[in-house]
Amino acid sequence: MTSESRAPWRVSLVVMLAVGVAAALFAASLRYRVEQRNRRVAVVVDFAEAARLATASGVPIADTLFHLKRVGVTGVAVTEDTVQDLVDTGRADVSASGAMTVLQLRDAATFERVSANLRMRGMTVAHETTPSDIPTVLLWAAAPRSGSAEQAAGYVRFLASYPAVRTVGVGLPPDAVATVRSAGLTCVARISNFAGATRMTVTQVLSAIRASGADTVICTGTEVLGHYGAAKEAAEALESAGVLWGQVEFGKQKGDDRLARALDSRYVRVHSISEGEMGTLSEDDAVDRFVRAARERNIRMIYVRLVTFAGSDSVERNVRYIGRIVKGMERGGLIRPGDPKPFEATGAPVWAFGLAGMAAGSLAAWLALSVLPCAGRRWLWWALLAPLVCAAAACAGESGRRVVALLAAIAAPTLACLPLVRMIHSEDATERRQPLLHAVRSLIEATLVTSLGIATVVGLLASRPFMLRTTQFLGIKAAHALPIAIIAILLVTGLPDPGEALDKVRARMASRAQAFLGQPVLVWAMALGLIILVALMLAVARTGNEPGVGVSGMELRARALLDAALPIRPRTKEFLLGHPAWILAIGLAAMGRRRWAAPLAVIAAIGQVSVLNTFCHIHTPLVLSAMRVAVGLALGAALGAMALAIVARLARGRAEPSPSSTG
Incomplete structure (x- = not known):
């Protein structure tokens, strides 16, 4: 199918995506209003x-x-005081024998408070007399397992052992x-x-x-x-x-x-x-x-x-x-x-969730049409059906919105990284005169694409349970690992060209995969691959609010310095790994050194994934998340620019010929 025949479907996806993102932003604005009021x-x-x-x-x-x-x-x-607190502070004496515990209160006020609190906790009252005709009150728990108690003239008698009653609450002091x-x-x-x-x-x-x-x-x-x-x-x-x-x-x-x-x-x-x-x-x-x-x-x-x-x-x-x-x-x-108060409900309407779900389906469909070797009108019809299915799932309830949000979190950063894959596999070996400017512009464009997923996820989860972590984003580790894995595979197989025959696409992808797997492994390449693999595993393992891998003391000190020096501390995966790697990968590819750009592209994907993941922490205020991403983007671009300048200068100094394209 030619690219011209796909144009109407692409327009349809763009329209559904735009409408869905607008609805998601509306829901996000309601959440922002709630945050600002509390x-x-x-x-x-x-x-x-x-x-x-x-x-x-x-x-x-x-x-x-x-x-x-x-x-x-x-x-x-x-x-609140407990029976043991009264004994420890001398306000009561206790004597226990087997399954009987007798508590003697020292003053009438404490006795009345203890009696009242025992009644509040479900004990019923009956009046009896002792053998000496002294009026007493017999208390016992409504539930048999809670024991019974008797009080008379400042005494409370529990028909239970002392360890069983010592933690019973008797009111605030x-x-x-x-x-x-x-x-x-x-x-x-x-x-x-x-x-x-x-x-x-x-x-x-x-x-x-x-x-x-x-x-x-x-x-x-x-x-x-x-x-x-x-x-x-x-x-x-x-x-x-x-x-x-x-x-x-x-x-x-x-x-x-x-x-x-x-x-x-x-x-x-x-x-x-x-x-x-x-x-x-x-x-x-x-x-x-x-x-x-x-x-x-x-x-x-x-x-x-x-x-x-x-x-x-x-x-x-x-x-x-x-x-x-x-x-x-x-x-x-x-x-x-100040005095605390609960967060208000956002009041986001169901139709906004449904349209935001349509945006998530549009992102997923666009990704599928971009990376899968599919052709024919039936694939395009399936692609148009995906937004409608996701819209219905988002309207169905909280569980549906969580699944659809995960889909958007996987699709958006993957789409953002596709231009990097295309550039590395491009047959055009012409070097660009301003690789740094091109790299920075490309990073900004990729972040804007990721922002479509951010708006979608934030809109889908714009409700109070997510803001308080009563319910959380679903599949945070999958949202980290899958986009990076997809980009790594595409760097090996390449992307299908618009209108390219299905058999030709499959044959070319298979050929590239076989060529990659058949290459001899050098020691430096193996070491670099292991470093990248360990970095990716650590990045995924440390995701979420309760990560499985802790933070070193050195990193904690570095975080403290960043907190003191910056208005908000950016995420390490963005400003120190992902964004500099993106600048280097695009810059090297623009300089004609695509062979070195491919491994950097895998690390670069971490940055876009982390940008979206920042907003998956719905319990973090929107303003703070936006500030964190902006600071990380600026700092990461600056570090990447410095690294690219150093690499370019070294390359000119050595006067090495540009390596051939990996395309």
Whole structure:
């Protein structure tokens, strides 16, 4: 089929792509609006740590909280008392014998608080008398597995062993809550899940917390409220009580994903560092962790662990430490300290998702027509059908949109790299007079093609669950590996020419593949191939938010330097690998040295893949992702230009004849 006969179908694909990208940009604009309306991040410290700091430094707790508030702290987390806390602090005595535990409360106020909180957690009340006719109250759990309890004149008797009841929550300590509120700070409650949690009991507990002055809860322990089948009830209780739930990032608490879905993503994400991990981090590392979490991952509460409790200046050291965190957060004016709130729903309509899916199908169809040795009208009809199928899948729901977004993430960067493949295989051996200018222009054009995929992916996933990582982009490693693999194969087989006969295309591709596989392997070529292979494997292994390969200490220091020197740190795969390799590959091909350009083209593909992958992290604000790509593009082009200038000068100095084309 001639190129002229394909023209109407190409026009159709272009029209569908343009309409789909426009709809995707509309959905992306709705997400951008939501992000701009939610720019406050709560800075919270732990009350127990603040009290410990006050005791160690000799500064009253009220003054300690005042100093912390002065540098940006907005709230204090207060953990609920447990039976063991009452015993450890001398507010209660315990005696246990087998399956019987007796708790004696020291004062009436604590006794009333404990009694009320046990009732809130589902215990029913019955009145009986003791053998000495003293009025008593018998409490027992509604669920048999939670044991039973009896109280009389300041006693609570549990029909369970002490290890089974020592972690039972008995409410927030009122003195701690009062201290926090008098300091003008918000109170964040830390409570644990409890046996027999129902909508009624959880609502009672949360309503009491709300009445005490706390409007946000973070779950302690290994479970969230409502674990073991009551996530929906816990979500309804949170909304009924008007309490906000804070999901701890990387906390891996049981049931947090189900509670997040039950809340329809109406919660805030919290970043914290465990006490054990704080002992292994330097102050600079801790500051960097908190700053990046707040700026880059839609975290709306940072639970800051204090850095030291020793020395007469420990309060001032912690004040400086938190001040550095707040200053880093505020850099660029993207976010600022304040009371957190959930992200709004984007409100992106289904029709926008459908048209964005049509754009993804158009990209995939264009790629198929460009790289596959197919001819005939039936192939073109299939190509026109693909956008419609993808549009239907995107309208079908979240799962369909994830699959279609993956398709766009594979197709767009691959399409962007095809001109590089064509140039390397071009039969025209004429050298260009301005290889650097041509290389830079080619890199910009490729990034614009990749941007079509970026707009499509961002539009398809423009909803609150993706912004909060309740749901994530599907197949991040496949989106990295497949475009690079396709480009590597095409560098060997070449691309079909428009209108070329099918048999001729297949024969030429097979011949090139056989010639490549039949070439003798030199030591330097083997070494270069191994280096490229290892680089590609590392690039793929380190993708995602929880990569399988860690970051070296040297790279962490380099990242810190880039963070300090640039408005936003670009991705290493772009500015240090992909973009410089693109400039070198195009420049060498333009200079007639195509044999050296081919291996560089494989590395160059990493840059375009990484550019699109940057926007697949939907929990990263759009503005930040755009800044990261722009800085990486400028820095990578500059490094590539310097490398190309050095190579060109060396080539002129050696006066080597241009190697023959690999075409």
